[in-house]
Amino acid sequence: MMKKIAVLLLSLSLLATFLTACAQENGAEDQTPANSTSENDTAEDETPGTEEPEEGVDLTILYEADDDMINNYSLLAVNPDAPFVDADGNAVSDVYINTEGAAALINWMLSEEGETTATEYGYADYGEYLFYLSEGAPVSTAEIPQATEETKVIRLSTTTSVNDSGLLGYLLPIFEDTYGYTVEVTSAGTGNAIANAKSGNADLLLVHSKSQEEEFVAGGYSYVLPSFDSERLTFMYNYFVLCGPSADPAGVKNAASVRDAFAAIAEGKYPFVSRGDQSGTHTKEISLWPEELGITVDAASVEDYTDWYTYSNAGMGVCLTMAEETGAYILSDKATFLTFQANNGVME
Amino acid sequence: MKTAFVQALALITSGDRQLGIILVTTLRMALSSSMIALLLGAPLGVLLGSYAGRGKRTLVVINRTLMGLPPVVVGLVCYMLFSGVGPLRHLRLLYTVTGMVIAQVILLVPLIAGSLESHVSTVAPDIRETALGMGLSRGRILLLIINESQYQLVSAYLLGLGRAFAEVGAVSMVGGAIAYKTNVMTTAIMNYTNMGAFTTALALGIILLAISLVLNAGVALLHWRLEG
Numbered sequence: 331m332m333k334k335i336a337v338l339l340l341s342l343s344l345l346a347t348f349l350t351a352c353a354q355e356n357g358a359e360d361q362t363p364a365n366s367t368s369e370n371d372t373a374e375d376e377t378p379g380t381e382e383p384e385e386g387v388d389l390t391i392l393y394e395a396d397d398d399m400i401n402n403y404s405l406l407a408v409n410p411d412a413p414f415v416d417a418d419g420n421a422v423s424d425v426y427i428n429t430e431g432a433a434a435l436i437n438w439m440l441s442e443e444g445e446t447t448a449t450e451y452g453y454a455d456y457g458e459y460l461f462y463l464s465e466g467a468p469v470s471t472a473e474i475p476q477a478t479e480e481t482k483v484i485r486l487s488t489t490t491s492v493n494d495s496g497l498l499g500y501l502l503p504i505f506e507d508t509y510g511y512t513v514e515v516t517s518a519g520t521g522n523a524i525a526n527a528k529s530g531n532a533d534l535l536l537v538h539s540k541s542q543e544e545e546f547v548a549g550g551y552s553y554v555l556p557s558f559d560s561e562r563l564t565f566m567y568n569y570f571v572l573c574g575p576s577a578d579p580a581g582v583k584n585a586a587s588v589r590d591a592f593a594a595i596a597e598g599k600y601p602f603v604s605r606g607d608q609s610g611t612h613t614k615e616i617s618l619w620p621e622e623l624g625i626t627v628d629a630a631s632v633e634d635y636t637d638w639y640t641y642s643n644a645g646m647g648v649c650l651t652m653a654e655e656t657g658a659y660i661l662s663d664k665a666t667f668l669t670f671q672a673n674n675g676v677m678e
Numbered sequence: 679m680k681t682a683f684v685q686a687l688a689l690i691t692s693g694d695r696q697l698g699i700i701l702v703t704t705l706r707m708a709l710s711s712s713m714i715a716l717l718l719g720a721p722l723g724v725l726l727g728s729y730a731g732r733g734k735r736t737l738v739v740i741n742r743t744l745m746g747l748p749p750v751v752v753g754l755v756c757y758m759l760f761s762g763v764g765p766l767r768h769l770r771l772l773y774t775v776t777g778m779v780i781a782q783v784i785l786l787v788p789l790i791a792g793s794l795e796s797h798v799s800t801v802a803p804d805i806r807e808t809a810l811g812m813g814l815s816r817g818r819i820l821l822l823i824i825n826e827s828q829y830q831l832v833s834a835y836l837l838g839l840g841r842a843f844a845e846v847g848a849v850s851m852v853g854g855a856i857a858y859k860t861n862v863m864t865t866a867i868m869n870y871t872n873m874g875a876f877t878t879a880l881a882l883g884i885i886l887l888a889i890s891l892v893l894n895a896g897v898a899l900l901h902w903r904l905e906g
Contacts, residue, residue, distance in 0.1 A: 414763045422763045426770070485773070494873045499857075514773060516854040530762020531772055647872035670874035 389654045391667065393572040396588040398618065401570050401610070401663050402464065403492070404543055405439060405563040406535040407432045408527050409553040425530035430475070431484035431511060432533035433555055438505050440470040440558075440565055448566055451500050452665065456672065460495060460568055460665040467565040472557040477510035484513045487524075487532035489610055490645045493517035495665035519609030519645070521627075527551065538663075539610035570614055571667055573650075574600075574659035582659070592618045599638040601658035603649050606641035615661040646670075682880035686888075689881055696857070697882075701889070704862040707775055707849070708842035711782035715842075716835050718783070719790030723834070726791065727798025728806075728823050738795065744788035749781075753851030756781040760852065773854040778862075781848040786838040793837055797830040798823060832901050836894060843890055 393399075410427040438444045445463055452460035475481075492498060493515060502513045518526065520539040524546050527535050535552075537543060543562050546552055552561040572582060572591055580600045582591035595602055596619060605612040608627050619625045625632055625639075632639050640658065642649050646666045653660035662670075689697055726737055758764050760772040771777035802823055809819045824831075846864035853860030855869060863886040870879035 416763045416765070417758055422767075425762045425767065427762075490872065514854070514856045514859060516773065516856060529764075530767070645872040647874045650874060666873075673873055673875040673878075 388576050388657075389573050389650065389660070389671075390576045391571045391664075392574050392578055392583050392659075393585065393588055393591050394569050394664065398588050399570040399572075399614075400567050401538055401614065402540065402564050402567045403461070403536060403538045404540075405436050405565065406527075406537070406543060406546065406552045406561055407436055407555055408530075408533055408535065409551055411553075412528075412551040413549070414528070414530050422530070427530065428481055428484055428533040431477070431481040434474050434477075434481070434509060434511065435484050435486070435505065435513065436534060436555060436563065437470045437472045437474050437557060438509070439501070440468050440563060441474075442469065444501070444505070445469070445565065447501055447504060448497065451497050452495075452668070456668045458668065460668065461497065461566045462568060464565055464567050468558050468560075468563050470557050474509055477512075482511055484511050485531065485533045486513050486515050486536060487526045487534075488515060488517050488536040489520045489523055489538060490517045490647075491538065491609075491611065491663040491666050492536055494645070494647055495663075495669050497665070519605065519607040519612065521608030521612075537610060539613045541613060542608075542610075569664050570611065570661055571664045572659065573653065573662055573667060575657040580659065588618055589620070593620045595659050596620060596623055596635075599635075601638050601640065601656055603640045603642055603653040603656070603658045603660045604632070605646065605649055606643040607645070609646075611646065611661060611663060618661070682877050682884060685877055686881035686884040689878075690885060697885075699858050700861055700863060700866050700882075701885075703775060703860065704843065704886075705889075707778050707782065707862055708839060711779040712786060712835060712839040712842045714779065715783045715786030715790055715838050716831075719787040719838070720794055720831060720834065722787070723791035723794025724798050724820070724824055724827065727795040728802040728820060730802070741788050741792050741795065745792045747785060747788070749785055749845055749847035750851065752781050752784050753848035756784070756848065756852045772852065773856055773860055775853070775860060778849045778853045778860060781852045782842050782845065785845065785848060786841060789841060790834045790838050793834040794827065794830055797827055801826055828905075829901075832897060836897060839893065840890060843886060 407429070408427050410425070410429050412425075414422045414425045416422050439448070445467065449459060449461055449463050452458060486498075488498070494517075498513075498515055502515070505511065506513060516526065516532070517523070520537045520542055523532075523535060523537055524542055526532055527546070528549075528551055535543075535546075547561045554561055572588060574580070574582065580591075580594045580598050582594055585591035585594060594600075604615055606629065612627060616625050616627055623635070625635075629641050629643075632641050640652065640656075642652060644652070646662060647670055649660060650662060650667065650670045652658070726734070726741065729737075756777060757772065759766045760769065760777050761767065762772070764772075771780065805823055805826060806819055809822055814822070844864065846868060849860075849862055850865045850868065853862070853865065855861045855865035861869070863882055867879045867882050867886075870876070870882065
């Protein structure tokens with residue numbers, strides 16, 4: 331009896347393995363034409379310059395500093411009286427939000443000291459500034475209270491790009507040491523970071539997706555702090571950069587605008603890695619494709635482009651690795667790309 | 679790979695403060711969750727294994743299903759329970775080590791119970807037959823079974839401990855991988871991988887494996903010495 335069952339189970343699992351393997355092969359066949367064309371193109375481009383094998387990272391910045399590529403970062407305080415709802419949609423009124431702590435951190439980040447420190451970050455390590463102060467950034471002169479037992483722990487929900495760039499590790503200890511707070515940082519894509527705040531798990535947000543921030547404000551989840559005149563406190567920016575293999579088969583380096591560069595990638599079906607996680611980088615990327623492609627944050631919208639478009643649903647670093655390995659184009663924020671490049675140098 | 683080994687050694691010898699905190703958090707989380715899970719799961723497993731009445735098969739099937747609980751699902755459920763809008767929000771357990779331990783215990787109890795159940799189920803009938811022949815009471819029979827399952831008990835605990843060390847899906851959702859607070863070895867490895875710092879990530883992996891080796895060797899030595 332037992333033997334029979336064992337044999338049955340074994341053969342079933344074998345059958346399942348074969349079936350899935352076949353399905354994968356079919357998928358692979360679909361992909362071959364696109365891949366081979368792009369490889370051919372790459373080969374053509376590379377032949378004149380076949381020098382020594384590349385060392386370290388081949389992925390390079392091909393296009394940057396276009397006005398369409400500005401990446402604005404905003405601070406938003408979470409409203410303690412926001413219309414919070416639980417998983418079933420029932421209103422929840424007694425959600426704990428550390429408003430005083432959040433206000434203290436925002437006032438410090440937007441003080442002269444905070445803003446100068448943030449914009450100085452990165453120069454010592456990378457020889458380039460990673461974040462710039464926005465024109466007309468709000469400046470706070472409000473006095474920052476010392477932490478008390480109740481306001482001590484501040485929950486900051488932010489995006490991976492801010493966290494992975496190392497900015498907060500540089501900035502927050504100064505604030506914590508001076509005023510006695512502890513800032514607990516959780517990082518995820520902007521969409522996820524905002525969802526986290528909507529579930530009452532953050533006291534403030536530091537994110538970079540205008541449309542999603544505006545939706546958050548319109549939903550009543552943020553409020554205007556006494557010392558400011560807006561919920562969205564946009565205070566620093568940097569640039570998104572379009573990266574790709576140094577051979578640049580799509581020729582985006584010489585594109586007239588970043589939109590042309592994206593159009594060239596789509597036109598030639600060159601491999602492109604998308605974050606696919608509703609992050610700020612993802613929302614920026616989908617705004618740059620030619621409109622007639624109909625690419626949105628929804629995975630279903632790229633179903634027809636799977637031969638060249640990778641909807642990866644992963645963090646910036648993972649996607650950069652993926653692009654590096656597959657010789658694909660990718661949109662990244664500059665800070666993460668430079669950090670990635672620096673870290674990757676020690677890989678063996 | 680070589681660089682990773684060198685870096686792992688350098689990291690250990692440098693006495694890096696952040697690494698120290700990650701290690702302590704990992705040990706605190708893994709040791710307490712595996713110990714609590716053993717205290718809950720072992721009695722369940724022994725009882726289930728020695729029980730021979732109606733409904734045993736149903737209970738065994740349920741437990742085996744729970745052994746396959748995906749950690750991310752447990753993480754998600756705990757996240758929703760402990761979340762700021764969740765029903766258990768007043769306990770303030772989200773992004774705490776206690777919250778992570780609770781998620782781990784949910785994952786480990788069925789595992790430990792199942793591992794003991796399968797052993798006890800095979801030895802219990804013989805022991806019971808002998809014991810009944812000797813005229814022993816039910817309580818004494820149970821004690822006898824536990825005595826016969828010592829080895830299995832240790833290996834079930836180690837199974838739980840290993841799983842607690844290696845788990846990443848649930849702890850990252852409930853703990854949030856907050857630096858100096860809830861960041862454990864596995865979530866730190868994820869973080870470094872995300873930043874493209876593969877060598878550092880691998881170095882942490884090597885350290886994690888080394889700790890696991892030391893703990894396992896320690897328990898095995900202790901066990902063999904006790905057995906004589």
